[in-house]
Amino acid sequence: MHIILLSDRSAKARTIQVSFRQVAAATAAAAVGVVVLSSLISYFGVRHASDLKLPLLHSLVRAAQVEESQKTEAYVRDNLNAMAVKLGEMQAQMVRLDALGERLSSAAGIRPGDFRFGEIPGRGGALTSALPPQDLSLGDLGRQLDFMARQMETRGDLLGVLEARMLDARVKQTLTPTALPVHGAWNASGFGWRIDPITGQVALHEGVDFIAEAGAPIYAAAAGVVVAAGFHPAYGNMVEIDHGADLLTRYAHASKLTAQAGQLVKRGEKIAEVGSTGRSTGSHLHFEVRHRGVAQNPARFLFAGAGPQQSAAK
16 A cells, blocks of 8 residues: 655645555554453543532442442342241141141140140250351352242141051041940959850850940940840840941840941940840840951950040040
């Protein structure tokens, strides 16, 4: 590239030869200079806007600060709202766990005062100098809340399963004939082979006999449905209760029946009164337990019971 310079004072012309590389270098240097100059102006202008009292720059700085503050505030607010929702869920789970704990303690026979549900347990300990304490960040706090929520949900599910199994065990216990059906001694005649008091022959006694006064109340040995309530030639006035699982109890020789067929009775509920009807030599209760129609020794069930009828009837 040739550049010709002309001067008014001289008639001579000067020619300068410039290469392409020199032009490119000059252009780049000029661009860098413009960028550096503009950066310096922007830096010093923003930095000293308040000192220079430039309203435009001052407004720009304030606007940038306000925008940044709004972004930070919105971020913190969104995180606080999320943690508040998580905290509400954890509080609801705590209420559920407290209710489950109270039901389980009641089912297990534990006094409510032994477990203080709803109270924060005391905790403490010394701080070690080797590992100084550190502040939790907003992210760390959120992760801790999520972890605790998952733990509480898992424990709630496990306690629910435990409650269901305990309830199932209690239902089975309620439906098992282990409560004494009458107040009185039951060694008058046991289960098994004996000499029949009427014929004098050896015969199988398929139940146990309770000695009791006429009119004494007869109670259901377990919860169930009355499947028969009426007179039988051999058993006299008789009540039969189906307890499910192929278990049936029979109460015979009653003077009066207070339960009716189809009635749902609870454990310890009065169903009849002691008498001497049917094949009987005196006032007593004949009590049988049958499984799939086969007579079982009632002593096996009664010895597994909770004790006196008063406790069973509660």
